[in-house]
Amino acid sequence: MLTHQITAAALCLKEGKTLAYPTEAVWGLGCDPLNEAAFQHILQLKQRPIEKGVILLASDISQIHHLIDALPQALQEKIMTSWSVEHPNKRAITWLLPAHETIPQWIKGNHPSVAVRVTRHPLCQALCQAFGGFIVSTSANPAGLIPAKTQYEVENYFNDQVDYLAGELGSSNEPSMIIDARTGQVIRN
Template sequence: MFVNTPLEASEILNMGEVLAYPTEAVWGLGCNPMNKDAFYKILKLKQRPIEKGVILLASHISQVEPLFENISQEIQQRIIESWAAKSSSERATTWLLPANNFIPEWIKGNHLSVAVRVTQHPLCREICNQFNNFIVSTSANPAGETPAKNWQEAQAYFANNVHYLNGEIGKCTEPSQIIDAVTGKFIRN
């Protein structure tokens, strides 16, 4: 159940399927965030409670701008600067942004915010570009297990229950830091 290109990966997402793919630091599981059934497949695979919410991955700022409506220009600039091109070994930054009606309830869990990251990982960017929207991004592992670092580890967890887009993870050794845009508080540092 391998796909060979980001275009094929976007087609899988459009079909309501789950995709395993490399991110900045670990392998991730993704789906179309607007497809509730696909999202529930991820929760079942990960044995993850819906209350936690997930990260949405974007390829460029314009995909995120609808979520900036209640954020000051100063904070918007800080967010944009944190997402500017970085070296592949720099830690990525995910921001908690106030969720609006654009974000489905199942994505944000028990939160009033949604976790969003504009990725610099080339393969992730291309998946989002081909899909022309956010994609769900949560680590490729069942709850309590170590996140997969390659397709073999992801496949050991999920077998033929997901599709795989092979590639290399980034050189970052830690998952993204998470910052609340409203309070400035580090949720994961």
Template sequence: MNTLSLEQAVERLQQGEIVAYPTEAVWGLGCDPQQQQAFEKILMLKQRPIEKGVILLSESIERIEPLLSLLDADIRQQIIASWQHTGTQQRATTWLLPISAAIPAWIYGTHDRVAIRVTQHALCRQLCAAFDGMIVSTSANPAGLAPAKTAQQVADYFPSDLAILPGELGTSPQPSKILDAVTGQVIRA
């Protein structure tokens, strides 16, 4: 198993590599969303079509403020509240937000919104802050298989040179729920 420190994980992200890391409920695969070749590596590993899009993870609401500014004040407050009040044992919320020019098209696939989650998971927050940007967050599993719940499962699913940032999963029983900020539709309950 190829484990690394937080600093090494950030270096890997900056170099266009993929890092596996624990999230609120399952292990995730991440990369710099601005580096298309890194994103394509994730799609290849997961055997996932680009059309599906992925979630972007942030540690701060301020970082995604440009996306929130496009929304009605009431829904904006609802989104912020859902991210601020997620405790370590609660299920996280991912919101589908209007797309800005700063988000590459390969991130949202064929959708007309981008999936964003502001995390309360300590290690994810540290990773985003040290990277100084949002990172891709997609479950660490090949298409059709259950998301990895341990670093060993990640290592079993993927090549031995995949970098793993060790840490503990959050205690959320399920991956994040997904809500559309524009329509109010529940995408994943």
């Protein structure tokens, strides 16, 4: 993994651009979650309603600790264990967490919670670290179409409307499982 590519990709995010990058199972589209114009660009590309909300991707617990601090200790430990590097080939898990006041409404959509995943994908970890926090992560495809599994497929969907961080997908065959932390309900299996 080339440091200058990661640095350039993080700079794209800081400049308000949309970035396509490989995740654990599919290619994702990302932006600075605090930049509403960048977020609106992703919604436009995906033809996705704002009400649905999106996932925030982080490189480690320290980037999202403020979202789990108020949860019971046993639940915090369960969430942190699910993101553990001890299980690198396990399917990624995204948790619906109580939305902190610092999370913009456009990220949550019409939900009282925010979807968060601490990634085990080395390229995504490096990107979030270089950016200095969590980033938006939503599948790289227009609504109703199959999520891209290659950069070529992303280019067919979006051409030059996004910037690219080249790399390999992780080892998962499926997008992340989504679990509501408060109820334990599996939202996406």
